Amino acid sequence: MTKTLTELRATAPWLLHVSTDIVIFTIREGELRVLLRRRYSEAMSVTCWALPGGYLGPVEPLEQCAQRTLAHQTGIDDVYLEQLYTFGRPDRHPKSRVITVAYFALIPWERVCAESAEGVPHIAWRHVDALPDLYLDHAEIIDQARQRLVSKLQYSTIGFEFMPEQFTLGELQCVYETILGEPLDKRNFRKKVLAFGCVEDTGEQRRNGSHRPARLYRYTAPGEVLYIK
Amino acid sequence: MTKTLTELRATAPWLLHVSTDIVIFTIREGELRVLLRRRYSEAMSVTCWALPGGYLGPVEPLEQCAQRTLAHQTGIDDVYLEQLYTFGRPDRHPKSRVITVAYFALIPWERVCAESAEGVPHIAWRHVDALPDLYLDHAEIIDQARQRLVSKLQYSTIGFEFMPEQFTLGELQCVYETILGEPLDKRNFRKKVLAFGCVEDTGEQRRNGSHRPARLYRYTAPGEVLYIK
DNA sequence: CCAAAAGTGTTGTTTATACACCCATGT
DNA sequence: ACATGGGTGTATAAACAACACTTTTGG
Numbered sequence: 379m380t381k382t383l384t385e386l387r388a389t390a391p392w393l394l395h396v397s398t399d400i401v402i403f404t405i406r407e408g409e410l411r412v413l414l415r416r417r418y419s420e421a422m423s424v425t426c427w428a429l430p431g432g433y434l435g436p437v438e439p440l441e442q443c444a445q446r447t448l449a450h451q452t453g454i455d456d457v458y459l460e461q462l463y464t465f466g467r468p469d470r471h472p473k474s475r476v477i478t479v480a481y482f483a484l485i486p487w488e489r490v491c492a493e494s495a496e497g498v499p500h501i502a503w504r505h506v507d508a509l510p511d512l513y514l515d516h517a518e519i520i521d522q523a524r525q526r527l528v529s530k531l532q533y534s535t536i537g538f539e540f541m542p543e544q545f546t547l548g549e550l551q552c553v554y555e556t557i558l559g560e561p562l563d564k565r566n567f568r569k570k571v572l573a574f575g576c577v578e579d580t581g582e583q584r585r586n587g588s589h590r591p592a593r594l595y596r597y598t599a600p601g602e603v604l605y606i607k
Numbered sequence: 608m609t610k611t612l613t614e615l616r617a618t619a620p621w622l623l624h625v626s627t628d629i630v631i632f633t634i635r636e637g638e639l640r641v642l643l644r645r646r647y648s649e650a651m652s653v654t655c656w657a658l659p660g661g662y663l664g665p666v667e668p669l670e671q672c673a674q675r676t677l678a679h680q681t682g683i684d685d686v687y688l689e690q691l692y693t694f695g696r697p698d699r700h701p702k703s704r705v706i707t708v709a710y711f712a713l714i715p716w717e718r719v720c721a722e723s724a725e726g727v728p729h730i731a732w733r734h735v736d737a738l739p740d741l742y743l744d745h746a747e748i749i750d751q752a753r754q755r756l757v758s759k760l761q762y763s764t765i766g767f768e769f770m771p772e773q774f775t776l777g778e779l780q781c782v783y784e785t786i787l788g789e790p791l792d793k794r795n796f797r798k799k800v801l802a803f804g805c806v807e808d809t810g811e812q813r814r815n816g817s818h819r820p821a822r823l824y825r826y827t828a829p830g831e832v833l834y835i836k
Numbered sequence: 837c838c839a840a841a842a843g844t845g846t847t848g849t850t851t852a853t854a855c856a857c858c859c860a861t862g863t
Numbered sequence: 864a865c866a867t868g869g870g871t872g873t874a875t876a877a878a879c880a881a882c883a884c885t886t887t888t889g890g
Contacts, residue, residue, distance in 0.1 A: 434623060439696055464708050564844095565844070588890055589842070593842085792853075794854095818861055
């Protein structure tokens with residue numbers, strides 16, 4: 379029992395290993411983007427783009443592993459995180475058996491820290507419709523995360539996880555339109571959101587360009603995803 | 608590499624192990640019931656009730672593990688099976704670290720085979736509202752499976768997985784009422800189901816008691832769960 | 837005064853709900 | 864003949880979809 383886990387992984391490929399991978403989305407420039415990191419794949423002896431994530435510690439809860447690896451690799455913490463699906467095809471990793479528990483996360487662009495901002499080497503926020511070749515089955519994981527996001531947008535307040543503390547209804551509508559990929563009617567959208575009963579007018583306004591200023595709203599259940607209807 | 612996996616599990620408690628557990632539901636006597644098996648818990652040196660399930664083989668896909676252990680322990684195969692959630696609290700198993708990928712499954716009572724019928728020792732179909740003490744966190748797993756079942760009933764044709772090849776609309780309505788725990792209006796229910804467009808009249812009837820015979824219908828997408836609305 | 841996004845109501849359509857009687861059979 | 868579950872339609876309410884003009888600001 380003197381071997382480290384890393385050594386064990388190398389010497390005992392016939393054992394099962396468990397990892398977590400995190401699909402973290404943001405909205406930027408009218409695009410749904412996902413965070414990728416450049417990593418060296420020992421398995422394939424090349425560097426490639428991959429999701430943040432890593433191996434589960436011996437006494438670590440799954441979600442904590444997701445939080446820890448995300449924070450460690452990208453500096454991001456305190457985001458909405460939800461278990462997505464567990465991927466375990468025996469051949470998904472070429473050198474050993476790795477079961478990965480995928481999580482998906484959302485963050486407002488404003489909260490992306492310097493450590494994973496645009497321009498940082500080894501880090502990229504990529505449009506989900508223009509992904510590079512990805513490590514293992516990470517493209518499949520992202521695809522499934524995206525489907526979950528789209529469907530949860532319909533029956534929950536998950537979209538608010540993309541918003542900063544204060545936001546305008548126009549900004550919120552843009553987020554919905556970006557994720558759904560279709561334009562929405564402004565009046566119907568505002569009516570529906572206000573009917574949720576989970577936004578309040580802050581009384582403040584945002585002046586932003588040569589047009590009428592917009593009211594700023596606040597989500598009244600921050601950090602919580604509510605089910606609607 | 609001469610040790611068996613079973614020996615390894617005993618001698619290397621600091622390694623991670625992966626298992627699957629299956630929550631299989633049926634409808635019987637107006638009750639939603641779940642299949643339990645009596646098992647000896649080495650961890651706790653007692654026998655107790657548990658979900659069917661077992662350890663993942665070294666080169667076995669996750670879903671196949673669920674199918675294999677279910678078939679081996681209960682004789683049941685060829686059922687609707689869907690990944691539910693992965694449970695991995697570090698202390699969920701007292702003697703080693705076991706991550707379990709839970710699946711949920713549905714079967715029409717008519718298809719339950721002799722090997723897991725009522726009266727077979729070590730096997731029980733228990734009402735979900737009257738469960739005995741269960742192994743580890745299996746009560747929590749069942750609870751989550753039940754929530755998933757209820758919500759999927761609203762937006763998919765998952766309820767048909769409880770039906771035999773031919774069924775009456777009255778029987779289908781009973782299934783819905785049992786799962787939802789509330790009575791439904793007969794006319795509205797029939798209207799809605801026929802609007803799904805995935806049942807067809809077989810032309811046959813079922814005479815069953817001293818009243819008018821009922822038409823028999825067939826689900827036109829057997830083995831498939833469709834999303835509705 | 838012009839351009840640009842913010843803000844606001846009404847109407848028609850679709851969907852969901854509530855509700856009561858006759859039918860075919862076995863005993 | 865009667866008890867039992869099978870089968871059917873309509874009227875009301877609620878939810879959703881379509882649609883156009885006025886307001887406020889910066890330049």
